[in-house]
Amino acid sequence: MYSATCPARGDGCLLIGMTILVLGATGKTGSRLVQTLRAGGSAVRPASRSGEVRFDWSAPDTWGPAVDGVRAVYLLAPQDPASAEIFVKQAVQAGVSRFVALSGREIDQFPSQYFQGMRAAEQAVRDSGAEWTIIRPNNFSQNFSAPEIWGGPLMSGELALPMDATPEPFIDTQDIADVAAVVLTSDGHHGQVYDLSGPRAISFASAVATIAAVTGRSMRFVECSPSEYRASLLEVGASEGDAEELNALYAGMRSGLYTVPADGVQRVLGREPIDFETFAARAAEAGAWSA
Numbered sequence: 001m002y003s004a005t006c007p008a009r010g011d012g013c014l015l016i017g018m019t020i021l022v023l024g025a026t027g028k029t030g031s032r033l034v035q036t037l038r039a040g041g042s043a044v045r046p047a048s049r050s051g052e053v054r055f056d057w058s059a060p061d062t063w064g065p066a067v068d069g070v071r072a073v074y075l076l077a078p079q080d081p082a083s084a085e086i087f088v089k090q091a092v093q094a095g096v097s098r099f100v101a102l103s104g105r106e107i108d109q110f111p112s113q114y115f116q117g118m119r120a121a122e123q124a125v126r127d128s129g130a131e132w133t134i135i136r137p138n139n140f141s142q143n144f145s146a147p148e149i150w151g152g153p154l155m156s157g158e159l160a161l162p163m164d165a166t167p168e169p170f171i172d173t174q175d176i177a178d179v180a181a182v183v184l185t186s187d188g189h190h191g192q193v194y195d196l197s198g199p200r201a202i203s204f205a206s207a208v209a210t211i212a213a214v215t216g217r218s219m220r221f222v223e224c225s226p227s228e229y230r231a232s233l234l235e236v237g238a239s240e241g242d243a244e245e246l247n248a249l250y251a252g253m254r255s256g257l258y259t260v261p262a263d264g265v266q267r268v269l270g271r272e273p274i275d276f277e278t279f280a281a282r283a284a285e286a287g288a289w290s291a
């Protein structure tokens with residue numbers, strides 16, 4: 001970890017060339033990464049469309065100021081895969097020497113038309129000539145508290161997905177942030193692809209039952225068919241392409257692609273990942289399901 005700090009402005013003013021750019025800094029992993037890096041004394045530049053520093057994938061004029069004076073980048077995949085390579089090249093030209101790309105577990109196992117943003121981000125950092133590390137997490141525990149993912153349906157009492165009892169070791173985003181912080185600030189991770197998961201695979205029904213128990217709320221999980229799921233997505237405005245990609249994701253999950261726990265958290269952090277019960281207790285305490 002860096003030991004130097006930048007008390008005056010907190011944005012690398014005394015640490016030009018040591019600042020870490022965190023993309024998606026207001027999101028589930030980025031927000032925790034910013035906190036973790038700052039707690040460790042790093043100079044951080046948190047960036048997104050609405051964050052401390054403006055960065056917008058659809059506005060390339062925001063990219064240059066974001067990477068100016070930056071040494072390392074936490075890279076969230078863009079929607080448009082073509083942007084990944086252009087941005088990474090520009091960042092390297094500006095002096096960035098290390099990338100950590102957030103990707104997804106087993107993306108190589110899916111047909112190539114899916115997850116193109118994450119594939120492009122992976123390829124861009126591999127081809128960058130800089131140091132790179134790819135982290136490939138399972139589905140996040142925090143999806144269950146994110147209103148726009150599974151948290152909203154849970155608050156209405158029922159989460160319906162095209163998912164059977166096949167279990168998954170959901171990962172806490174704090175573990176992803178902790179891994180990313182270590183990889184961004186220490187040597188020895190160049191060229192590594194880390195699969196990250198929680199410690200134990202549980203079914204969606206079991207995950208929902210755990211949250212219902214800690215919150216005292218009535219919540220249930222229901223398995224729906226892929227076509228019912230597609231219809232529900234289209235009803236809330238999703239595109240055909242997004243609905244197809246999400247259905248492909250759940251088909252992969254049903255086939256057991258995501259079931260076996262991975263050891264990336266243990267390899268990088270030397271500790272066990274956070275279990276789902278701890279996630280649920282902490283999120284409930286923080287008011288995730290109390291609105």
Ligand SMILES: NC(=O)c1ccc[n+]([C@@H]2O[C@H](COP(=O)([O-])OP(=O)(O)OC[C@H]3O[C@@H](n4cnc5c(N)ncnc54)[C@H](OP(=O)(O)O)[C@@H]3O)[C@@H](O)[C@H]2O)c1
Pocket residue numbers: 023024025026027028029030047048049050051055056057058076077102103104105118137138139140143
């Ligand atoms: N959820 C999962 O279970 C899971 C599992 C594996 C991989 N992933 C991958 O993780 C990534 C998402 O990471 P996350 O969950 O940490 O983030 P998130 O919570 O989904 O938040 C998205 C972040 O990106 C920013 N953003 C959105 N559109 C942007 C744009 N056009 N330009 C610049 N920034 C933009 C948002 O901030 P602003 O709104 O301020 O711009 C926000 O900080 C995705 O690539 C996803 O595929 C997710």
